[in-house]
Amino acid sequence: MRLQFLDLDGTHMAMIIPPRLSWRAFLPKHWGAWLIIAFLFTLSLLPTRLSWWLGRCIGRLAKRLLKSRRHIAQRNLKLCFPDASEQQLTQWVDETFERFGLAIIDTATAWFWPQKRFAKYMHVEGGNYLHKLREEDPKGGILVISMHFYTLEWHARMYGTIDPGVGVYRPNSNPVYEHFQHRARVRCNHYLVNRSDFRGMIKALRQGEALWYAPDHDYGSHKSSVFVPFFAVPKASTVTGTSALAKVPGVRLLISYTRRHTDRPGYTLVIKPLEGNYPSGDITTDAALVNQHIETAIKEQIPEYMWIHRRFKSRPEGEPSVY
Numbered sequence: 074m075r076l077q078f079l080d081l082d083g084t085h086m087a088m089i090i091p092p093r094l095s096w097r098a099f100l101p102k103h104w105g106a107w108l109i110i111a112f113l114f115t116l117s118l119l120p121t122r123l124s125w126w127l128g129r130c131i132g133r134l135a136k137r138l139l140k141s142r143r144h145i146a147q148r149n150l151k152l153c154f155p156d157a158s159e160q161q162l163t164q165w166v167d168e169t170f171e172r173f174g175l176a177i178i179d180t181a182t183a184w185f186w187p188q189k190r191f192a193k194y195m196h197v198e199g200g201n202y203l204h205k206l207r208e209e210d211p212k213g214g215i216l217v218i219s220m221h222f223y224t225l226e227w228h229a230r231m232y233g234t235i236d237p238g239v240g241v242y243r244p245n246s247n248p249v250y251e252h253f254q255h256r257a258r259v260r261c262n263h264y265l266v267n268r269s270d271f272r273g274m275i276k277a278l279r280q281g282e283a284l285w286y287a288p289d290h291d292y293g294s295h296k297s298s299v300f301v302p303f304f305a306v307p308k309a310s311t312v313t314g315t316s317a318l319a320k321v322p323g324v325r326l327l328i329s330y331t332r333r334h335t336d337r338p339g340y341t342l343v344i345k346p347l348e349g350n351y352p353s354g355d356i357t358t359d360a361a362l363v364n365q366h367i368e369t370a371i372k373e374q375i376p377e378y379m380w381i382h383r384r385f386k387s388r389p390e391g392e393p394s395v396y
Contacts, residue, residue, distance in 0.1 A: 092255055098248045106249035116178060117185035121194070121338045124178045132174025136167065139381070143170070146380040148396055153304035168376030175333070176223035183226035184257035188234075195231050198332075199344035203236055206325050213323045214278030218315060218347060219330050220289040220367050221379045224340060226257070228331035229285065231342040233261030238283030240265045241274060271314065278321045285329075288312045288360075289367050291387050300389055301361040304368055310387035316352040316359035326351065330370050333377060343370075 097103075116124055136143055146166050150157070157165075182191070206215060217238065219228065229240055240258050242265050245251040258265055263282065266273040277284050291310045292298070303309035319326055326347040331340050349362050371378045385395050 092248065092252050094248065094252050098252070103247065103249050106247050110249060110253055113177075113181040114185050116181035121182075124182070125175065125338055128175035128178035129171045130174065131177055132171040133167075135173055136170035142381040145383055145396060146170070149380045149382075149384055150375075152306050152385065152395060155305050165376050165380075169378070169380050172223040172333070172377050173381065176226075179224055180226045183230045184253060188261075191230065192234065194339045195234065196339065196341040197231075197235065197344070198341050200235065200342075202327060202344050202346050206327070207236070210323065210325075212281040213325060214281050214321060215283040216278060216315075216318050216321075216324050216326045217283050217285045217329050218326060218363060218366070219285055219287045219328075220370060221287055221382065222330055222374070222377045223379060224331035224333050224377065225287075227340050228329070228342065229258050230261050231331060231340065232283070232285065232329060235342070236283050237262050238285060239263055239274075239277040240285045241268050241287070242266075243268050271317075274314075274318060275321055278318060278324050284318070286315065286318065288315045288363060289384075290382060291384050293387050295387065298387070299357050299360050301357060301364060303364050303384070306385055308389055308392075309364070309385055311360040311364055313356040313360055315363050316356050319352045319359075328366050328370065332374055 099107075116127070119127070143166065146169055147162065150162050150165050150169075154162070203215075206213070215236075215238070217232065222228070232238070233240075240262055242254075242258065244267055245254055255265060266277060266284075274284055274286070288311065290312075292312060293310075294312075295310075297314060298310045298312050300308040301311050303311065318324065328343075328345040328347050330343050332343055333340055347363075347366060351362055352359050353362075383396060388394060
């Protein structure tokens with residue numbers, strides 16, 4: 074099996090250019106954002122092993138400072154893995170904050186590394202599944218179901234390197250950060266779609282694009298979600314948009330995420346088929362099946378998941394908050 078990569082120098086045309094920076098982006102109120110971008114760019118210039126060490130140090134510091142997020146991570150892990158020992162839970166919390174720090178490094182490198190250096194640390198597992206789908210129908214849309222690991226920025230660029238597509242994201246209200254975020258994510262992809270623009274997602278799939286979609290967060294809307302199991306939590310709010318997108322004519326489905334190497338700097342892009350009867354015609358059954366696939370991916374690298382997100386903030390009517 075052979076996959077066609079983009080040129081290593083990263084030269085290609087994106088369908089949509091990043092949002093332009095107006096003169097207002099340089100006002101004093103945005104100087105903090107410029108400092109963050111400068112910091113990320115500086116991190117991208119460091120030797121890889123040094124930047125990884127620094128990322129872990131940032132994560133350990135964040136664990137001490139972000140007490141509310143530490144509580145959320147502890148609570149999420151306890152809810153999902155009630156049989157885990159306190160020692161194991163503590164270790165996972167420590168490691169997930171280290172990964173949080175490494176995610177800052179990931180953002181810097183995924184946004185600013187040249188393609189030649191980027192490809193050096195990139196590996197692909199299961200690319201034959203993607204290759205087969207593109208051979209069967211080069212113009213058919215592909216729904217790429219993913220999840221919120223800390224390696225998200227690397228995943229966006231890695232998948233786009235072998236199969237440029239469309240990313241679903243939340244625009245940032247800060248024009249400086251939004252400019253660089255948008256610029257980075259379309260570097261190896263075609264364009265981005267606001268996560269609230271469901272019609273835009275359907276249009277992308279109908280046009281034969283690969284659409285990156287992560288249905289694993291709790292977005293707080295009862296109208297577009299159902300309560301189904303997620304690990305040991307019997308009622309986790311789960312979006313139903315996945316099964317609606319899967320019904321677009323001609324769409325094929327893949328599971329994809331990024332696994333961070335633990336013994337050396339590097340990342341593996343994992344691509345798998347979505348197994349099972351999907352879509353089944355029942356949104357609750359569909360949501361539960363997608364959660365099962367997400368659970369399988371998380372079990373491979375538990376600390377890498379964004380446990381600091383309030384995954385269970387939405388509760389069925391009458392049930393108290395778990396936080």
